[in-house]
Amino acid sequence: MLTNRTTILPQATKALGLVGAASLTVFSLLAGSATSASAQLGSISGIKFNDLNKNGVRDALELGLPGWEIELLNFEGNVIASTTTNLFGTYRFNNLPAGPYVVREVLKPGWKQTLPTFQKSLQLGQVLGPWDYSDPDSQWPLIAPDASGNFQSPVNITETPSTDLSKFLSIHYSGLDAETIKNTGYAFDVEYHPGNANFINVAGERFDLLQFHFHYESEHAIDNVLSDMEVHFVNRHAHGGLSVLGLLIEEGDTNQTLAPVFDEIAAQLAANNGAFPSTVPFTDVLDLESLFPSDWKGWFYNGSLTTPPATEGVNWFVFETPIEMSAAQIDIFQDFLASNNLTNNNRPLQDLNGRQFNEHNHQETISGGSISGLNFGNALDLGLLGLLQFNYQVTVNGDDVGDLNFGNTAVPEPMTILGVGMAFGFGAGFKRKMNKKQKD
Incomplete structure (x- = not known):
């Protein structure tokens, strides 16, 4: 049981992998091919325009917007190039070595972003074999190709003021329609019936609750510090996109909302000589909305699943104010992990590779050739x-x-x-x- 949070040292920058593009908009695409003379060089181009119908595509009468500054950041988060959109709203960065980049729209003084682009479509990658937490950074890419991507989760959130997540997110969790507690071998998922009455709204798009689960210690860090635990609420769009809400957990008072879950875990461990079944029926109605703090300050960013297949393009929302669970409840989760021969189930922190929190930016990895279609629209x-x-x-x-x-x-x-x-x-x-x- 942890009584003090753990300080995490920044990871060394990982070697750059040559992986497929992953961005905040499904309209980014790889185009063209590199010549032998420029096998390691590519370009990134796009447009800033009035996206009146919010479809991410520049349609007729949607004018390009000139005079907007666009920055290019490298994997260290440094601005390596800057340009402004031309008369037609387009911009371009040429002669770029292979690697990950972030294309960032610079808001004009006094302006505030009103509609970030969250991803609503996602195709999960493959998991080709068993995995564990002994050496995730080296082992996972061998059985989950997506884990070698450059825009992975979890991350250390630092040097970025929190924002009001309620501007982009609303939560509608009735707590009804719980179905089972599933032992995945790495955590337990409290699963909900398909078509259940729990969902979130992200920038006008509905994502239905699939399940929630826990990690020990936390996966995300705030200013290099991990919390005792973290709970993730996984929500899916009708088109396959995923939005995950992360609540940090600190040792404190008993969490009455979660008590039925942890009481069931403890009862099953006791009844099965320290083992936990593969699935256990669970139909309690939990007041899930009451778990969330009254202060909705936090951060959003584009990342990945934190377990294989580690697919990128996940919309992450991490709340700044932690919730509490008692020492006894944290002990129960550690007992559950021990039943699966685990001492922890948190993935190491991943490099940001230039990603910005709480901003409208695009993430791309180039391996020669060109990437186009990076659209900055706002309506x-x-x-x-x-x-x-x-x-x-x-x-x-x-x-x-x-x-x-x-x-x-x-x-x-x-x-x-x-x-x-x-x-x-x-x-x-x-x-x-x-x-x-x-x-x-």
Whole structure:
């Protein structure tokens, strides 16, 4: 049982693997081929445009946006190149060595991102053999090719202020329709019936709860410090995409919400001489929403599953405020791990490779050739008269200014806050509504 959190030293940068592209939008693609003269060089290009229908594709009348700064970051997180979108909203970085990169949109002073691009489609990779936690960084890529990717989870979250996750995420967990507790050999999953009444909404997209499970110690670290445990709520989109909510756990008071789960684990271990069955029926109604802290500050980023197949493209949300479990409950989980000959089930921290938290950025690995189709689009459906409305949110003197509405006509973004009211004279019925809110 842990009574103090563990400090984690940063990992050495891993060797670069030549793997397939993984990005925050399904419209990124590998194109072209490298010549013998430039076998290790490639290019990355894309467009910034008014994505009015939020489909990630530049459609007719969706104008490109000129004058926006785009940065290119290497695997150390350093900006190695910067450019601005041209008259048509396009940008390009040439002569790039093979390796992982992050393409980052730089918000103009005073502007706030209102609609990050979360992935809703995902195809899980293969697991070609057994695995364990003895040497994950070396062993897992041998049986799970996706584990050799450059944008893996978990990660150390550091040097990034938390953000209000409720701007992008809402949770609708009724607690109904629990089905079984499944012993995976590495953790126990509390599984829910397909089509159950538990889901989350991520930027307007529904993800249904599949299961939740625990890790000892935590998998994510905050400023190089691990928590005692971590619970993951795994949610799936109808198109296969995964969004995972991570709650850090510290030793403290008994967690009454989770007590039925851990009481069942303890009872099964006692009844089976320290072993745990492969599955146990479990239909208790848990007040899952009450587990989440009232303060929804945290971080989101694009990463991977933390167990094989370790497929990338997972939307991660990690809450800053930990929840509590008692020493006895943590002991029960350690007893469960011991029944599977484990002392821990947390994957080592993975390199960020330039990823930014709480931002709209794209992640790509190139191995020669070109990567294109990295789209930076931004729009919100305000539901006014059934029209798709282009929306911005700016901050002026600490107050939020919302619903800067330019109608359903695509228009170039204002170049400065002072120019917002003019907006080049475009838009049907410019409307401004002031909403004074608490400053982030």
